[in-house]
Amino acid sequence: MLILHCPHCGIDCDETELSPGGEAHITRHGPGASDEKVEEYLFLRENPKGVHFERWRHSMGCGKWFHAARCTMTLEVFGTYPAQTTEPPESIRKILSEKRPGWSWRDFA
């Protein structure tokens, strides 16, 4: 069973208290953007073996969105952080660099 720490209410939530929200850090390319950018926003997703960033909502709890950094291979949870950000915070990158040296994900490393 996956357990994620909700950074908003501080509860270590069982997966069944959460709703998955897909991939994190997606830029919303709206009206006026090129076809390529809209395609990227709507359809193009990572499919990594290893470090991955996801969105989750504490839907059966405080109701807030947060992000999780996880490993798709070992299911290790590196950390969670509030969703009010466009990139993984320094604290999470530090953990990743220690545990998965040389990691990269989209433009982040």
Added chain:
Amino acid sequence: MSEPQSALPGAAFTGAAQITETGLRGMITLKGDLSATKLKNIAKKVSGVDMPEKRGANIKGDNGLCWMAPDELLILCPHMDAPTIVTQIDKALKGTHYLAVNVSDARAVFRVDGQGAREVLAKLTPADLHPDSFGPGEIRRTRLAQVPAAFWMTGPQTFEIVCFRSVAQYVFDLLSNAAKIQAQVDYF
């Protein structure tokens, strides 16, 4: 005017714990900046209790303040007081960014009381209900089987549970089933 009715008037079950529908309870959702002085003052004034800490539930009789989220409080009060309290809040917070809604009639309230109370709830929720992890003074928003619910303790063996009124029968049946005397696990 017609009399307000609770979801399952008089519903009760006795087993490993006593399950009762408590009847009508006033509940107001207050959203806003919980660190704002104006909001804190009016919340204290209408409830008669202090602002709760993160995940805190300060309950005094029928009144109380529960921490629901970083920007949300649940104000508990007698059912008939709720409209007046919303008016008081509207007056106090006018011009600021907030939301106060009387949600009393959208909810149902149950009490689970007795030696088996912890176990009855632990069968239905993923929340850690060990006495070292959860006790009076705290509110836990979680799920009971398939529906969202929140509960707090009013004594060492007493839980009060709120859920949506539309699932009141479902929650009552869940609790009653989990409290069947033949189904005791004696874990806690």
